[in-house]
Amino acid sequence: MKYLCLVYLDRENWSSCPDAVCADYVQHLVENGNFVAGDPLHPVESATTVRVRNGKTQLYDGPFAETKELLAGYYMLDARDLNDALRLAAGIPPAKYGSIEVRPVRQLDLGDTISDSQS
Known part of the structure; x- marks a missing residue:
């Protein structure tokens, strides 16, 4: 499962x-078949937040949320289960300086949409 x-x-x-x-940690993840993707992000000052309300696009400099901790990057992992993903996340080096939020990736529920469009 992906996390x-x-x-x-x-x-x-x-x-x-x-x-x-x-x-180095990414290399470890690659060697063990757990790494799917990942990248660091530029500092928050380079971010732009996009919102669409009532058909109008609104742009804001920076992140939407005012928080102390800011999104710095991501790792997409392939793990056996949540416990395995949490173990791998604990090894992510920036965990020593901030925090790592682990979330399972879900598949889109398209129902009959795909089969309807192919008919």
């Missing part, structure tokens, strides 16, 4: 974990 691990760091710890340390 998305969202890496959150506060501004003070944004660059605390060297890229090489994260790359």
Whole structure:
């Protein structure tokens, strides 16, 4: 099953974990068949939030939420179950400086939509 691990760091710890340390852990995940995808993100100042309300697109500089910890990157993992995903997430190096949110990835429920469109 796939799990998305969202890496959150506060501004003070944004660059605390060297890229090489994260790359080493990714290599470990690759070798064990757990790594699907992952990337670090640029600092929050580069973000733009898009909202559509009443048919109008609204753009905002920065993230939508005002929080102390900001989304810094992600790891997409393939794990046996939630316990395995949590074990792998605990090894993500930035966990020492911030937090890792682990969420299962769900498949879209398209029902008969696909078969209807192919008819």
